[in-house]
Amino acid sequence: MSVDTTPQLRFRLPGEWIAVDPRDEQAAREHSAVIARELVGAADDAVLTRRRVQRGFDEAAAAAREASAHLLLMCREIAPGIPTPVTITVHTPITITPSVGTAAEAVMRAFELSLPHTREPDLETATRVDAAGSAVLRLHAVSTQLIEEDGASAEQKRLVARYWYTVPGHKQVALVQMSTPLGDIPHAMLGLFDAIVAGSSWSAVDAA
Template sequence: MTTTDATRQLVFRMVGTWWRIDLSSPAAIADSTKQIATGVLGRADDRATGRARLRDELGKAATAAADADAQLLMIQTELGPGQPMSATLTVFEDERMRMSPAIGTDAASVLAVFEKSIPLMDPSRAETMVRRRCMDGEVVRVHEIEETVEIEDGERYTQRRLVAQYWYPLPGTKRLLTVVLTTPLGNIPHTLLSYFDAIVAASAFQEA
């Protein structure tokens, strides 16, 4: 879960194994990523290189999230026992996402005005814009497949990463909370979007 203000929290009900990275300081990030690497790969000496690589990857992601003032960063490693899964959930409150005072605090109005701004803010993703459900009402979603060329063991391959952004209207305010769900499994985007939508559908704001 993540605190959105003094009285409300956005709570997620997760399936599988998720790890929370403490973003409060560089030392906290280092400690969290070390725990995750050990939890995922164990302590065996022959996995030391793998642990170091995983710590490095997670550390870079966590530092970027902390620099962007993220409220929450969680990493999924399994759907269930023996079922590997790679996904990341990050939560932000973007200070730019404050609607005009004229529209009031009704969630439907806040989302309607926000939707009109997406083609100006992010034209490349605007055509993917849809409404999706959470337990409190509706959110706005856009997504993109990011492609990068990677080299492993001397071989070049294309990595496709799915990035889905969801905007939640904060109850009783003109503000929006951004939830970003990503996965390197971008070759099956429709399946993963359905999975991400299910995570969002089970989320809700609760009293702190």
């Protein structure tokens, strides 16, 4: 029997987060409802804001399931007393062809050359980001959504950033997607996301 030697991506996340298997739809929805209530409060006049936050979590979980992600991280607060609706999904690595060796820069160059021939969106936003042990490429987009509840409606801007990491020692890239309904402040949130990437690292598969 072969042994999977692919290293695992680890994060040093600020604040308090919940880890969920996105493949469990019911559990993910229950967690998103709880976190939205904790972030926004239970007041009747906050229903639209609460619904907006919960929808952001639910959509991140749904996208994670569709993409066969194996981990969903949902933020309760980024620092004590600072609730921040952010989700992170971590996806299984994919292999890059043709053969280019396993050096991070060589794998990333091959991946970048392949992007125009894929369905990967937002290529005009492609930006390199620093991370230990990996070459990382970031793509991002801000979209506008309409939230309706009890006859009232409100717009929200949602920021989604997709980080493609090279996997150390392998001819692979792994996707980490970060999203937030705080798309009105994209530069600040991208700064936070980039800082999370900069603080991430790879460890042996059997590490705690």
